[in-house]
Amino acid sequence: xxRVIAGKTIAVNEEGYMTDFKQWDNSVxxxxxxxxxxxxxxxxxxxxxxxxxxxKNEVPLxxxxxxxxxxxxxxEFYQLFPKAPLKxxxxxxxxxxxxxxx
Amino acid sequence: xxQLVILGAGTAGTMMANHLSHExxxxxxxxxxxxxxxxxxxxxxxxxxxxxxxxxSDIVKTxxxxxxxxxxxxxxxxDRIDPKNNRVLMTSGTEIDYEVLIVATGAKIAPEETExxxxxxxxxxxxxxxxxDGSLALRDKLRHWEGGKLVVHITEMPIKCPVAPxxxxxxxxxxxxxxxxxxxxxxxxxxxxxxxxxxxxxxxxLEHLLHEKNIQIESDFAIERVDNENKxxxxxxxxxxxxxxxxTVPTNKxxxxxxxxxxxxxxxxxxTNKATLQSKAYENVxxxxxxxxxxxxxxxxxxxxxxxxxxxxxxxxxxxEPLKEEFDGHANCFIETGNGKALLIDFNYTHEPVxxxxxxxxxxxxxxxxxxxxxxxxxxxxxxxxxNVLLKGTHIPFVSxxxxxxxxxxE
Numbered sequence: 366x367x368r369v370i371a372g373k374t375i376a377v378n379e380e381g382y383m384t385d386f387k388q389w390d391n392s393v394x395x396x397x398x399x400x401x402x403x404x405x406x407x408x409x410x411x412x413x414x415x416x417x418x419x420x421k422n423e424v425p426l427x428x429x430x431x432x433x434x435x436x437x438x439x440x441e442f443y444q445l446f447p448k449a450p451l452k453x454x455x456x457x458x459x460x461x462x463x464x465x466x467x
Numbered sequence: 468x469x470q471l472v473i474l475g476a477g478t479a480g481t482m483m484a485n486h487l488s489h490e491x492x493x494x495x496x497x498x499x500x501x502x503x504x505x506x507x508x509x510x511x512x513x514x515x516x517x518x519x520x521x522x523x524s525d526i527v528k529t530x531x532x533x534x535x536x537x538x539x540x541x542x543x544x545x546d547r548i549d550p551k552n553n554r555v556l557m558t559s560g561t562e563i564d565y566e567v568l569i570v571a572t573g574a575k576i577a578p579e580e581t582e583x584x585x586x587x588x589x590x591x592x593x594x595x596x597x598x599x600d601g602s603l604a605l606r607d608k609l610r611h612w613e614g615g616k617l618v619v620h621i622t623e624m625p626i627k628c629p630v631a632p633x634x635x636x637x638x639x640x641x642x643x644x645x646x647x648x649x650x651x652x653x654x655x656x657x658x659x660x661x662x663x664x665x666x667x668x669x670x671x672x673l674e675h676l677l678h679e680k681n682i683q684i685e686s687d688f689a690i691e692r693v694d695n696e697n698k699x700x701x702x703x704x705x706x707x708x709x710x711x712x713x714x715t716v717p718t719n720k721x722x723x724x725x726x727x728x729x730x731x732x733x734x735x736x737x738x739t740n741k742a743t744l745q746s747k748a749y750e751n752v753x754x755x756x757x758x759x760x761x762x763x764x765x766x767x768x769x770x771x772x773x774x775x776x777x778x779x780x781x782x783x784x785x786x787x788e789p790l791k792e793e794f795d796g797h798a799n800c801f802i803e804t805g806n807g808k809a810l811l812i813d814f815n816y817t818h819e820p821v822x823x824x825x826x827x828x829x830x831x832x833x834x835x836x837x838x839x840x841x842x843x844x845x846x847x848x849x850x851x852x853x854x855n856v857l858l859k860g861t862h863i864p865f866v867s868x869x870x871x872x873x874x875x876x877x878e
Binding site for chain 2: 396427428429430433439440442443447448449452
């Protein structure tokens with residue numbers, strides 16, 4: 366599936382998660398964030414960059430791990446990305462939705 | 468004599484002891500099984516205790532009667548594993564050396580991980596049903612409860628038997644219907660997931676059932692704390708859900724011995740190769756069942772399928788042959804849906820549960836992802852199979868350790 370984001374053609378899955386991280390850039394993130402009704406602050410960018418690094422290192426993401434990461438505590442994570450922070454933040458970061466454990 | 472040591476005499480460890488006592492040359496190898504407990508519990512039975520469907524004596528036997536004669540059962544508490552020196556240190560001071568170690572120490576609940584969970588209301592209005600004591604306390608509560616808000620809740624994944632909380636909600640619905648008080652009970656199912664289950668097709672089927680049984684679902688709920696005073700659970704986003712009875716599945720963790728040994732991840736699960744079941748850090752250490760971090764369900768059926776493959780890999784390891792990368796994450800679970808019916812799901816790492824027939828393609832007699840009485844009979848019959856077939860490491864006819872795609876309706 367493809368859609369146009371910030372003037373670029375971007376590959377996404379049926380849930381709207383990007384499937385090719387190489388297509389991600391700051392302007393794409395801005396659009397995805399605004400669709401989630403989030404205005405990205407420097408703090409948001411720090412967390413997005415942390416999530417992307419974890420993804421590149423193939424570390425499975427979970428709320429628990431993020432809470433213990435030292436980058437952000439769970440409370441603040443929820444304030445920055447309300448409702449379902451991990452799902453929202455990974456979508457904006459252009460990485461796959463974390464596979465919830467079986 | 469060389470020693471093969473198995474840590475844990477639960478479902479996984481017991482099956483492994485039985486498999487290996489048939490396969491290993493016992494003139495050359497001594498099999499030692501270590502556990503601190505004396506009782507073996509049929510853990511799926513914990514689900515039925517609260518509703519007076521099973522009684523305690525149905526689900527408790529001794530560990531001893533399932534350990535093969537050729538193996539030695541050591542009763543005692545493990546202090547830690549010393550994998551660099553290939554030995555197990557007991558708290559008594561005894562040291563047990565091994566050539567091959569199988570870790571089957573399982574997983575258990577850790578309510579202390581959530582603020583307030585093990586607080587003043589623990590086992591008064593806040594219950595678990597993943598322990599014998601929790602299940603019995605809940606049974607005593609439900610026998611006399613006059614109704615109100617029943618909240619069934621999962622703290623975080625992964626948990627043992629991920630379908631059990633759903634089954635609990637379904638059985639509660641039929642329990643209160645039979646007591647002619649369903650109208651006095653409001654049942655809410657609260658999950659950290661975005662839906663009823665982790666896989667899309669099963670989620671659709673299960674959410675349909677929740678709806679049909681008038682069970683409310685609250686998804687994406689990541690609990691921060693239990694408020695004992697106001698009797699509600701609160702999530703990190705500030706969402707509040709009030710309860711009169713909270714039936715929670717607390718965080719599940721691997722055994723503390725894994726933490727003491729410095730061998731686990733942040734939840735004390737042992738990093739394990741998901742296809743060979745060999746530990747990632749030590750080549751003579753293998754991991755079976757709930758103790759591993761592999762992305763399969765933590766369930767007895769998984770341990771059963773793993774055990775058949777692990778037995779072969781241990782024999783290969785001993786002969787110096789390459790291990791088989793064969794385990795595919797195969798799981799097979801009955802889901803009780805109440806009123807004498809059940810669903811059956813069969814899936815693996817890559818194939819989600821779908822509709823179809825099992826174990827004979829096109830025939831059944833069991834139906835996948837559809838409610839039926841036959842499936843419920845299967846679930847009840849399973850207790851007999853567990854004690855008499857599964858623990859003994861006997862192959863269950865027609866059910867292979869790797870999943871079969873035949874008879875399943877993939878798109």
